[in-house]
Amino acid sequence: MSLKALNDKFKTDLEASAADNKTGTAVDPNFLQDFLNNSRLHHIATLGTGFKYHINDLRKNHDGKFPSREELKELKRSEVIHQSREVVMHIDMDCFFVSVSLKKHPHLRGQPVAVTHSKGRNDTDAKDFHSYAEIASCSYEARAKGLKNGMFVGAAMKLCPELKTIPYDFEEYRQTAFTLYDTISRFTLDIEAVSCDELYADLKSLLIDCPVDVMEFIALLRKEIFDKTGCTCSVGVGANRLQARMATKEAKPNGQFSLLEADVEHYMHDQKIRDLPGVGPNTAHQLTLLKLETCGQLQTLPLQLLQQTFGKKFGETLQMMSRGVDDKPLVFEQVRKSVSVEVNYGIRFNENREVHTFLKQVAEELSRRLKEIGKKGKLLTLRIMVRAKDASVETRKFMGHGIAEKVSKSVQLLASTDDAITIHGNVLKLLAAFSIPPHELRGIGVQMAKLDEEKKDSKLLEMFKKVAEKQSANPPQPRIKLEPVIVKKDSSPNKKPSPTKKRGRPSKTATSKSNVVTPITDIFAARKNSNTNVKRTVEMIDPEVLAELPPEIVDEILKEYQMPDEDVEEVPDVSVDEPAVVDESSQGDLKTELNLFLQQDWRPKVGSWIESDLGDGRAEQLEHDAANLVRSRHISHLYVVMRFLHRIINDQDNGEWKRAYNGIVDSVLAAMLETLEKKLSVPAKF
DNA sequence: ATCCTCCCCTAC
DNA sequence: TAAGGTAGGGGAGGAT
Numbered sequence: 208m209s210l211k212a213l214n215d216k217f218k219t220d221l222e223a224s225a226a227d228n229k230t231g232t233a234v235d236p237n238f239l240q241d242f243l244n245n246s247r248l249h250h251i252a253t254l255g256t257g258f259k260y261h262i263n264d265l266r267k268n269h270d271g272k273f274p275s276r277e278e279l280k281e282l283k284r285s286e287v288i289h290q291s292r293e294v295v296m297h298i299d300m301d302c303f304f305v306s307v308s309l310k311k312h313p314h315l316r317g318q319p320v321a322v323t324h325s326k327g328r329n330d331t332d333a334k335d336f337h338s339y340a341e342i343a344s345c346s347y348e349a350r351a352k353g354l355k356n357g358m359f360v361g362a363a364m365k366l367c368p369e370l371k372t373i374p375y376d377f378e379e380y381r382q383t384a385f386t387l388y389d390t391i392s393r394f395t396l397d398i399e400a401v402s403c404d405e406l407y408a409d410l411k412s413l414l415i416d417c418p419v420d421v422m423e424f425i426a427l428l429r430k431e432i433f434d435k436t437g438c439t440c441s442v443g444v445g446a447n448r449l450q451a452r453m454a455t456k457e458a459k460p461n462g463q464f465s466l467l468e469a470d471v472e473h474y475m476h477d478q479k480i481r482d483l484p485g486v487g488p489n490t491a492h493q494l495t496l497l498k499l500e501t502c503g504q505l506q507t508l509p510l511q512l513l514q515q516t517f518g519k520k521f522g523e524t525l526q527m528m529s530r531g532v533d534d535k536p537l538v539f540e541q542v543r544k545s546v547s548v549e550v551n552y553g554i555r556f557n558e559n560r561e562v563h564t565f566l567k568q569v570a571e572e573l574s575r576r577l578k579e580i581g582k583k584g585k586l587l588t589l590r591i592m593v594r595a596k597d598a599s600v601e602t603r604k605f606m607g608h609g610i611a612e613k614v615s616k617s618v619q620l621l622a623s624t625d626d627a628i629t630i631h632g633n634v635l636k637l638l639a640a641f642s643i644p645p646h647e648l649r650g651i652g653v654q655m656a657k658l659d660e661e662k663k664d665s666k667l668l669e670m671f672k673k674v675a676e677k678q679s680a681n682p683p684q685p686r687i688k689l690e691p692v693i694v695k696k697d698s699s700p701n702k703k704p705s706p707t708k709k710r711g712r713p714s715k716t717a718t719s720k721s722n723v724v725t726p727i728t729d730i731f732a733a734r735k736n737s738n739t740n741v742k743r744t745v746e747m748i749d750p751e752v753l754a755e756l757p758p759e760i761v762d763e764i765l766k767e768y769q770m771p772d773e774d775v776e777e778v779p780d781v782s783v784d785e786p787a788v789v790d791e792s793s794q795g796d797l798k799t800e801l802n803l804f805l806q807q808d809w810r811p812k813v814g815s816w817i818e819s820d821l822g823d824g825r826a827e828q829l830e831h832d833a834a835n836l837v838r839s840r841h842i843s844h845l846y847v848v849m850r851f852l853h854r855i856i857n858d859q860d861n862g863e864w865k866r867a868y869n870g871i872v873d874s875v876l877a878a879m880l881e882t883l884e885k886k887l888s889v890p891a892k893f
Numbered sequence: 894a895t896c897c898t899c900c901c902c903t904a905c
Numbered sequence: 906t907a908a909g910g911t912a913g914g915g916g917a918g919g920a921t
Contacts, residue, residue, distance in 0.1 A: 231907085238908095245908040251905050252911040324907055340907060357909095402905040485914090487903050518916055521902095544913070551909050588899090592909095605906040615899060650909085 232555040232606065233651075239568045242553060245324070247304075247343045250377045254403035258388055259541040260580075266396050266539060275393035275431075279417040282424060292468075294410040294421060295537065297443045297451035298432075300387065301460040303404035304344035306438035307383050308373045319349035320371045325360040327372035337361030339604040343375070347460055359604075386436045394428065399537040404440075407448055409537050425463045446471070449533035452484055471531040476503040483528045490517065505529035543580060548573045549652030551592055553606045556645040566638065567631050569653050574627035577655060583623035583881075584655035587630060589637040590615040592650030608649035616640060621884040623659050628838060629882050630655070810851060817855050817864055826867035830874045837878035842887065845875065853890035865893035 231238060243249050300306065304322040309315060325340035338360040345354045345363070352367040363370055384403035391398060397409040410421065417424075425442050432440055439461040443454025450466045453474070458464035466474060480502055481491045493516055499505065505513070506529045514522030527533065548569050556562050577583060592611040594600070602609035616637045624630065634653055816825050829852070836845040852871065856864045869892040879886045 242908050243910085246910060247908080248905085248910040249908090250910085255905060256912070338906075341909075405905070485903065489902060520915060545911090547911060549910055553908070604909075607907085607909060613900080617898065619897095652910085654911090 232553050233565045234561045258400035262398050262400050279419050282419040285418050285420045293446050295451040296408045296410050297455045299455050300404035300440045302344050305346045307379050310437050312373050315371050319367050321345040323372050383436045407537050447533040475531040478502045502529035545656040546576050547654035551608045551650030554649050562645050570631035571627040573653050577625035582658045583625045584658045585620050585623045586657035587633050588617035588654040589634050590652040594647045594649050611649040626882050830871045833871050834874045834878040838882050849889045
């Protein structure tokens, strides 16, 4: 490379990094949190799931009382006998974000209003104002001019130059939604939350308890909701969720409507197929190709024809819906099936290093969310968006993903995890499999599925089960050739210590510097989609025999079970072009805790601890730190520490410390299983 | 048949 | 500038 070329390169690098600091791309260390804080879709989604699980909680902790049902005694009795009839109610707040925001901007009531990040055209002429900010929600006055949610502000201004914009107020949406749910749950908990502003309720049991006129009850409920939230809602009633939902459309805005059983067929006949729930832009397009527009047309169409175009299940659903039939029951107890973090905005990278750093944050965020709901997962999926071949590098929408291709790849982990480093490492590996130049990335998402069942099985038992499955499913696999990283065999503190007392004094070289191997930076344990070869260090008691035993016995056996001790640890071969899992920055987080082990003089200090009584939480400290050595992949340090502890505790012959050591071993093994997805041998318990 | 992976679609 | 997330249902096509 010529000097000039070098100079130029240096210059553009500088410019690039200067730009990075300014433009708020995903390179910015605060980008992820900043983005999530301001993303309406993120808030909509998380509030929605939040309320689903809020209902779970309320149902679980419910005392059987519904305080608001008292009011219902004032209402007139129903002429209809409801006992046998399904009555489903659908509540939908009217342009929720706008209604909530209008509470703080009352002077804008009655005008075309939109909630958006764009500041509107305060300092610009409506004509040349064009913004690619999206409209999250707009008032009915704005809708009258043809505005729709999701529309760009620029386009909206063309249709409606006098449009007023108001900013988001996410905290207030949350508060208001809580008030909404609180109000309803005083009447019933047979609720399926759809989102922060929309829900279904099964009124059957309420009506058995209080046989009142449904529409009168709903009028009362709507008034109460309005009084408490300051926002109006619309309510539909029907014999199933579909009918209730269709009825809500009739009710909007700020009204209520009951779709009577006798009218259903006739009513559905004239409905547009596009207006059925589950029919989106794509289905609508297919329908126009088939010259289908109304439910009436669907009602008589041969089912086969529909299924040809829309698939077996959806074809059937379409026809059923066109007749007003919907068998899907309301779901009161939600079960989480996946957790994900996705960012398809602001993704602009120059170097792999930046991608890795960003993915680390994404992994940490995912880990945080998993821990928040107390789940671990086994199926990890990376989803990315890549600039389409012919798409321009600059997108129309600022920092948008533009026209992009979506691809995904997943791995089945050997053990469920919620650990950020494990997630990060595997995600990097998945990404590397695509070999996409960093500057072509436009979106990144990571999803964890196959979440834990709430079983209380010990990790070890789960592992046995897994091996049993594997072995009965697959013939025994030939041992895969690996390039081992060798922990140099020395005269053997590590050699199978017998459970009895007699153990030779370990050689001092056990902890000498020359034996410290390069830190193991990468231990992936993934099967199938992963190229990494995994060596199973765990040799099992015949799992089929084990599976026959009663669980308590199995637990007993597992408690006593010791890992086969090995002098040499092998780790999978990691090809050079793959990213190191633990980069400098990811070690940084744990530095404080690891200090003890990384500083030169930890041995005398720990040695003196062990000579005195344990106390002051020193054992706990060691346990914690040792587990963190595993999590940060400081396996070689861990070895040094564990051997030292084992030797010196053995010498002291202090029962308390021996028990403490056993606890440390347990923690270390648990951390290994979780983080490395396998167990490496450590000096045995006492 | 039944599973799995990689999509696509929809809803808020 | 602008903040294009998230979860679930389901299908195609291949592996078992």
